[in-house]
Amino acid sequence: MSQEAVPSSQPKSLLQQMEELMAALNADLSQLDADFQQSAERPAPTLADGPDRA
Template identity: 50%
Template sequence: MSDAPVAPESPQNLLAQMERMLAALNADLVQLDAELQPAAPRPEEQREDGAFNPEAARP
């Protein structure tokens, strides 16, 4: 390795890098959220009178 000191990046470069990382993270989270959303209500989740009622299937 070189003994030369490493110059710190400018705050603008660090900010731009952080913004890119946050944008990539946000895109990943949006995709994950879409994958985890149920395509249709599960059978045990029934609707009564058009309103969601998760307790309907419970004894």
């Protein structure tokens, strides 16, 4: 099934389309930054913490 947008009575201007794309990109980048910040708070595993060590 296709996920095409339902056309409105007036097509969006190129500027409006770009603003929407930039807003979506900004939200994605903010989420990615939050994920990186969260992963940076955890210490990286060392060789002594590897799977062979119980």
